[in-house]
Amino acid sequence: MDLSLPRLRMLRELHRRGTVTAAANALHYTASAVSQQLAQLERDVGAKLFERLGRRVRLTDLGTLLAEHAEEILGSVERATLALEEAQESISVRLTAGVWASVASGLLPAALTILADSHPGIEVRTKELAPEDTAGAVRDGALDLSFVIDYSNYPMDWDPSLERAVIAVERIYAAVPSGAVPSASVTLTELADHPWILAGPRSHLGTAGRLACQASGFEPRINHEVEEQATALAMVAAGLGVTLVSDLGLALRPPGVDVVALGDALTRTVSVAYRTRSARRPALLLVIDAVRTAAAEQGLGASAPVTLPDGA
Template sequence: MHRSVQFCFTVRTLAIMELSLRRLRMLRELHRRGTVTGAAASLHYSPSAVSQQLAQLEREVGATLFERMGRRIRLTELGVLLTEHAEDILDSVERAEMALEHAQGGVVSRLEGGVWASVASGLLPAALAKLAEEHPGIEVRTIELAPEDTAGAVLDGSLDFSFVIDYSDYAMPWDPALVREVIAVERLHGAVPTGSMLEPTVALAALADQRWVLAGGKSHFGRAVRIACRRNGFEPRIVHQVEEQSTALAMVAGGLGVTLVSDLVLDSVPEGVDIVALTEPVLRTVSLAHRATNPTRRSLELVIDAVRTAAAERGLAASSTPP
């Protein structure tokens, strides 16, 4: 980087209005992803919204920050320079928020987290009710993501935390830049049409000849169930591929097949479905992931405690060490 370019840019930025942290985050993600679509997906905005905000950032700076290269966008020299400063600014903001929280005992904060359906319905209502009662200054906002996407959203700074899963037959890859706080351990159970199984407990292999309703093989859940079935000597005959356990349960209730469901879903089992225990159950560990910082934000510690309490009240308390 030429000193003259950096000097001109610095003089110019001293004269402009306050830079938006949201636009700086968008700039950082554009640099990381290479496309507006990729940046928008990581930040959970529409591509048009990101394009508009980045265009506004260029107007604020008064310089060209991007060059189109086909479908991709390359940052100019000034764009790269601003991105480098954006990284420092956003890191400083996070450190400042942490310092304020610790000075105030963590009583005022806003956190954004990633969830999936069964966690959102099975753990969050009780956890956030307890948090609101004991620490009303902490606001938690959530967004539903596929379990496969939640850790990445924390790693790239889009979210403060997210729920992640590991299966006894299929452990998830892990990034050392993230910390994993174990929340609960769930069992998977067989869900079958009412009256189709005579015993309340069966081996997984007893479902080998059944038609299956199951998530796709690219999802963590679908892959883990397939691995468990293969370990028990069979390949599930999947006739209906659906991603949500609630949808799979509705299809089981209609007699269309069998599936596996987790503990957190048992409260919403519809009529027409029997739940059978497995003699060698498949387990999954639910954890909360956040970026590795020292010390951990006080507000985040309180969220973790509230969710762990909600899990313990459901009989799903776990040890502190993931599989």
């Protein structure tokens, strides 16, 4: 019997989540791709693992048994990977990181250059996801690490199976059409009469922006709800409203946008999330250290360097 690790991972997610669609979303595959791979797993095993009830799939007793063993097998693979990395004199490994636009453009290039200079055997591949989805992808095993954010007025819920290393603290600014605010700073209250461009309430930035405005005594008049910060800034440049932007987001600013300091104290903390059982993984710690160094070089207030295990 030849058991594929990716198929076992899909089986584990189906067992955890109950539907093929939910498992596919967690692993960032299409539902049809997961269904095909699970059907192949059933053929590999040579036993009935699933019962199809209309459009739903339910695990049989044998399927549940294999899913429970899959949890142990995948955990053992991760522990073996850690042991091999710790035993190597020089680290050669590939990691997959979850990123979003402003991190990918404003922080990651410098970090990967630092990493390549000091540890060329570590390769980091990236997947762009919404910031709200990256931690879950790490928890589910689709990513080795991810960038996550907490706003000073809206900290994210935290999964006990994950840990995080603080990378940087960003300031939040008002982004306004050129000339719209003549002073060097502005309060949110002074922007209350402007039309706003914000992400939706599912977005951490969208929620943090709404809460900040409400704390200043007004409900923002949101004329344009867009998810990408680059899109919001382009709309500001066109004179369609005002928005909020972070330090890393400044790299996405087009001509025609003034960035004005906020009198209201609003910041966001950028961290790297990883599974607790990976906390001693040397390659992961070296990546975190490189990202912190890149953030510090940009003046974003990185915390102390990572302490590596002996021999790394």
